[in-house]
Amino acid sequence: MSGGLRTRLALFVVVVTLTVSAVGAAGVVTDHGHTEKPSVEQPHFQPDAVEVDDLERDGKIEYEHVGESKTVLIDVAYANDVSRADLQPFVSALTAGGHDVVYHERHDSDRTVEDRRDRLRDRLQDVDAYVVVEPGARYSAEEADVVAGFADAGGRVMFAAGPETGGTADILSGLLGLSAPTADGEIESVSSSVGIAYDTGYLYDMETYEHNYRTIAATPTGDAALTAGVDRVVFDGPTRVVGDGPTLLSTNPTAEHSETREAGEYGVAVRSDNAVGVGDAGFMTGERYNRADNEVFIGNLIDFLVSGDKAPGEPSGPSDGGAAHDELPEGIGEDADGGSDGS
Amino acid sequence: MSDTLAAVRNLLKTISRSYVTVVVIALLVGASVAPIVWGATSSPDGTVAVIEIDQSITEPTADAVAADLQEARENESIDAVVLKVDSPGGGVTASERLYLAVERTAQEMPVVTSVQATGASGAYYLSAPSDRIYVAPSSIVGSIGVRATYIDAPMSEGQIATGPDKAVTSEEQLKQQTEMMKQTFLGTVMDHRGDELTLTETELAYAKTYTGTEAVENGLADEIGDTEVAIGAAADRAGLDDYDVVTMEREQSLSLSITLEDGGEQPTASPQHRPQTFGNYGGVNTPAFLAMWGSISSETVVDATDGDASLTGVTNATAADRGGEQP
Numbered sequence: 001m002s003g004g005l006r007t008r009l010a011l012f013v014v015v016v017t018l019t020v021s022a023v024g025a026a027g028v029v030t031d032h033g034h035t036e037k038p039s040v041e042q043p044h045f046q047p048d049a050v051e052v053d054d055l056e057r058d059g060k061i062e063y064e065h066v067g068e069s070k071t072v073l074i075d076v077a078y079a080n081d082v083s084r085a086d087l088q089p090f091v092s093a094l095t096a097g098g099h100d101v102v103y104h105e106r107h108d109s110d111r112t113v114e115d116r117r118d119r120l121r122d123r124l125q126d127v128d129a130y131v132v133v134e135p136g137a138r139y140s141a142e143e144a145d146v147v148a149g150f151a152d153a154g155g156r157v158m159f160a161a162g163p164e165t166g167g168t169a170d171i172l173s174g175l176l177g178l179s180a181p182t183a184d185g186e187i188e189s190v191s192s193s194v195g196i197a198y199d200t201g202y203l204y205d206m207e208t209y210e211h212n213y214r215t216i217a218a219t220p221t222g223d224a225a226l227t228a229g230v231d232r233v234v235f236d237g238p239t240r241v242v243g244d245g246p247t248l249l250s251t252n253p254t255a256e257h258s259e260t261r262e263a264g265e266y267g268v269a270v271r272s273d274n275a276v277g278v279g280d281a282g283f284m285t286g287e288r289y290n291r292a293d294n295e296v297f298i299g300n301l302i303d304f305l306v307s308g309d310k311a312p313g314e315p316s317g318p319s320d321g322g323a324a325h326d327e328l329p330e331g332i333g334e335d336a337d338g339g340s341d342g343s
Numbered sequence: 344m345s346d347t348l349a350a351v352r353n354l355l356k357t358i359s360r361s362y363v364t365v366v367v368i369a370l371l372v373g374a375s376v377a378p379i380v381w382g383a384t385s386s387p388d389g390t391v392a393v394i395e396i397d398q399s400i401t402e403p404t405a406d407a408v409a410a411d412l413q414e415a416r417e418n419e420s421i422d423a424v425v426l427k428v429d430s431p432g433g434g435v436t437a438s439e440r441l442y443l444a445v446e447r448t449a450q451e452m453p454v455v456t457s458v459q460a461t462g463a464s465g466a467y468y469l470s471a472p473s474d475r476i477y478v479a480p481s482s483i484v485g486s487i488g489v490r491a492t493y494i495d496a497p498m499s500e501g502q503i504a505t506g507p508d509k510a511v512t513s514e515e516q517l518k519q520q521t522e523m524m525k526q527t528f529l530g531t532v533m534d535h536r537g538d539e540l541t542l543t544e545t546e547l548a549y550a551k552t553y554t555g556t557e558a559v560e561n562g563l564a565d566e567i568g569d570t571e572v573a574i575g576a577a578a579d580r581a582g583l584d585d586y587d588v589v590t591m592e593r594e595q596s597l598s599l600s601i602t603l604e605d606g607g608e609q610p611t612a613s614p615q616h617r618p619q620t621f622g623n624y625g626g627v628n629t630p631a632f633l634a635m636w637g638s639i640s641s642e643t644v645v646d647a648t649d650g651d652a653s654l655t656g657v658t659n660a661t662a663a664d665r666g667g668e669q670p
Contacts, residue, residue, distance in 0.1 A: 036416070038447055044530035045439075050523045055515070206545050212518040213548075287515065 052211050055234065055291045061093035063299040063306075070128040070306040071100040077107075077116075078186065079136030082281060087133065089289040090298060099306055102127065117142040121149075125313055129156040129305035133281045135186040144193035146315050151194045153314030156305045157275040161187035162282065163202040163239040163258075196270060196277035199240035201259035203266050203279075208252050210234060217292060218249035218268045226271060226300045234292040235268060238280035243270030249278075249297075269297075276304060389422035390587045391577050393570070396426060399635065400433025400441065400465045401621075409444040411591040416451050422586070423453040423577035426473065427570055432465030432635040434621055435489055435524050441469035442531060449474060453580035457573035458482045458564065463552055465634035467563070468528060471535040475576055477568035478555030484563050486636035487532050488550030489524040492621075493517050494628055517630055524632055536562060552636060 043049060072094055074087065084091070084103075091101050104123045110116045120143055124130060130150060139147070151157050188198045205216045214237035220227035226248050233249055240257065247267035256263045268279040278301075283294050358364055394411045398404055415421045426445065432438060448454050449472045456462070456473040463486040470476055478484060498510035508516070525548070533544055539562035540547070558564035568576070578586045622631030 036413070038443075040443060042443075042446065042531070042534070044534045045443075045527060049530050050526045052519045052522045052526070054519075206548055211515070211522050215518065287513070 055210055055215075057290050059290050059293075059295040061089060061289065061295045061299045061302065063093070063097060063303040065303055065306045066097040068306075069098050069100060070308075071102060071126065072129040072131060072305055073102050073104050073123055073127040074131045074133070075104045075135070077104050077110075077120075078132075078139065080132075081134040081136050086281070086285045088286050089295075090284045090302070093298065094302055094306070097302070097306070113140045113142055116140070117146055121146045121315055124150045124155065124315055127155070128308055128310050129158070131158045131160070131305070132187070132190060133160045133284075135161070135190070138186050138189040140189075144190045147190055148193040149315030150310070151274040154274060154308050154310040155314070156308035156310075157194060158301060158305055159187055159191045159196060159198075159275070159277040160281040160284065161198060161239070161278075162237065162280045163200065191275070191277055194275040195244040195272035196275055197242050198277070198279065199242070199257075201257055202237035202239055203251055203255050203257060203268065204237060205252055205255040207254040212236075216251060216255060218251050221247045221250045221265075221267070224248050224271065226269075226276065226304055227297065228300060229296045230293045230300070232292045233269075233283060233294050233297045234288070235280040236282050236288070238268040238278075240266045241268055241270050241277045241279040243267075243272040243275075243277060245270060245272040248276070274308060276301065387585045387587045388583045389578075389581060390420050390589050391423045391425060391574050391581070391583070392418075392421045393425045393427055393574065393588060393590045395429075395590070396441075396466065396469070397429045397459070399430055400437045400469070402434065402437050404433070405437035405440050407593055408441055411593075412444045412448045414591065416448055421452070421589070422583055423455070423581035424448055425570065425573050425577050426454065426456045426470060427459065427573075428456055428462045428466050428470055429459035430466035431461050431463050431637045432468070432486070433633065435465065435528075435632040435634045438465030438468040438634045439527075441465075442471065445469050446472035453577050455573045455577040455580070457568070457570040458484055458555070459570075461636070463636035464488070464550075468531065468634055471532050474580060475566065475573070476558075476564040477566055477570075477573040477576070478558055478564040479569065480554065480556045480567055482555035482558070482564075483552050483636075484555065484558045485547075485552040486550050487529055487547050488634075489521050489528060490633050490635070491517055491521045492631045492633075494622075494630060496628075512630055521632065524634075528634060539565070 074091075076082070076084075094101050102123075104120065107119060110119060117140065124146060130147065147157065191198060202214065203216065204213045206213055209216050215234060216238070217232040217234050218238070219232050220230050224246060230249075237258075238251075247270050249269040250265045250267045253265050254263055255266055257266065270277050282288055283291075284298055289295055289298060392411075392415045394408060394415070396404070396408055412424070415424050445454060454473045456470040456476045458466075458470070458476065458478045460479075460482060462470055462476075462478070462482060462484045467484055467487065476484075493514055494511060495514070496511060498504060502510070504510055512520070529544060529548055532547065533540070541561050542563075553561060553563060555564060555567060559567055566572075574588055621633065622629045
């Protein structure tokens with residue numbers, strides 16, 4: 001009896017073992033599945049394939065004419081799209097060199113064009129240099145004449161404006177009773193009076209650029225004092241500037257115009273007698289003033305502003321009517337060929 | 344009794360030795376095996392799976408498409424994939440994910456893209472590894488570039504951070520990051536389409552869009568053809584003479600609207616998916632990097648890697664208003 005039981009037990013164990021082994025073997029034989037373990041080996045996805053250099057940043061603004069105090073007037077009365085902080089390096093360097101910086105601001109009493117013109121003239125009579133950055137409202141012909149008279153009398157003038165003028169500034173200027181809001185041409189309404197014209201659109205370069213196609217370098221075109229020591233100045237999407245004097249800085253020949261898409265060496269800084277025009281304002285901000293040779297160029301600009309020799313009391317007297325300067329028509333393309341006739 | 348048993352035993356013996364019995368059993372066995380053999384010999388050789396990408400590419404849509412592609416790789420009955428693309432692109436990361444998923448699939452089986460109305464930016468990104476790209480004459484493809492939203496908001500008062508860049512990314516750094524993403528995108532397109540392209544890398548970097556006809560000429564696409572042509576081409580590449588076409592079904596509609604930052608149209612939330620808001624993480628706004636063509640309401644794109652990617656309404660209007668001749 002016990003022998004029979006043992007036999008049956010052995011048979012049971014053998015059958016169970018065979019069954020499990022057979023199923024296991026069948027599983028091994030039929031197992032073709034696997035779970036994906038993918039990896040990313042695409043060379044163009046690896047860090048080596050990407051190269052974006054940091055912009056070189058060092059240096060401080062230095063200039064020659066230090067000590068002899070001159071007064072520089074910064075105009076913020078025309079809905080200028082610039083905060084004082086944007087100009088801080090420029091203003092600090094001027095102040096550190098012993099010069100005074102004053103601001104021309106909008107005043108409640110400026111009710112008519114004549115009021116504004118007279119007040120601008122009053123301010124300009126007391127200063128040696130005049131700076132206009134990113135105006136958001138147009139200058140009247142009479143005001144432009146005052147600025148032209150200032151430059152004629154030996155006052156130094158600097159314009160800095162990029163292609164973008166704030167839309168809100170236009171609305172504001174309308175609310176403030178300034179000249180009728182326009183889509184563009186604010187800087188040109190004053191710069192053309194001294195022979196400097198601003199283009200529309202911005203410049204970019206798809207071949208040679210810093211870390212964005214709009215961040216491009218401009219190089220000196222000659223040996224002007226304003227570009228002494230400058231190898232390259234880096235701008236962010238500057239606008240083209242032309243003048244009846246020498247071009248100071250121009251882009252690489254691969255730079256293109258945002259509207260025409262034509263490539264060429266576009267001037268982005270020009271001088272016209274006692275005035276200089278730069279096609280960007282951002283190059284002076286705290287974030288950008290020491291990129292490449294920007295600080296050298298800013299130092300040269302300051303030198304230019306404080307080395308003028310303006311006749312005392314100029315610009316004087318009421319305008320003779322400003323017949324040569326009617327309000328600029330819509331768009332600035334038509335006026336872009338200079339228009340220094342108002343001087 | 345024993346006689347009866349003997350008679351039954353004899354009868355069974357006789358039956359078991361009868362030819363008729365053998366034939367009957369053989370017929371039964373044959374009838375049960377025949378359908379399998381019939382199926383093996385007369386059914387289609389394989390299956391072409393059609394995967395649709397018919398909206399902007401967000402993380403939820405990328406999840407769904409990536410899952411479809413994984414299913415295609417794992418399902419042995421699927422032999423080829425056709426991507427039916429109609430999208431202006433979307434998030435850079437979501438587009439990169441789909442690119443990787445498509446490339447992974449293309450290594451295992453033929454993948455053919457059929458562009459409907461639009462296969463631009465991120466949608467082109469994911470199509471680049473396809474074996475063939477078919478377009479309609481009026482399809483819009485291209486826009487190889489990246490753009491980013493920039494939030495110029497300093498850290499609010501009452502907060503302490505451990506570094507100057509903790510709260511917000513500077514515009515300059517954002518430009519660098521955008522440029523890096525562009526280089527990866529451009530490098531990917533050049534890697535996959537470089538041999539076909541007649542455009543240089545610089546020309547491509549303008550991020551221009553092209554019609555299907557132009558795209559066939561400049562190498563961004565291979566041929567003019569609709570989805571049926573693409574399916575046929577995919578089957579051909581997989582060596583299938585006779586094939587089934589299966590459109591991968593999604594569990595639910597993923598049509599979510601898109602918003603940037605905290606403005607714009609609010610997304611329609613679905614319980615299964617976090618709504619995609621590009622740069623808006625439940626009240627936390629971050630820069631959003633987009634491989635997208637077209638404008639989005641309330642978008643404030645300040646940076647782009649190219650001349651054509653910024654197609655925001657505001658930017659366009661301003662540029663148009665400026666028109667006029669240069670001096």
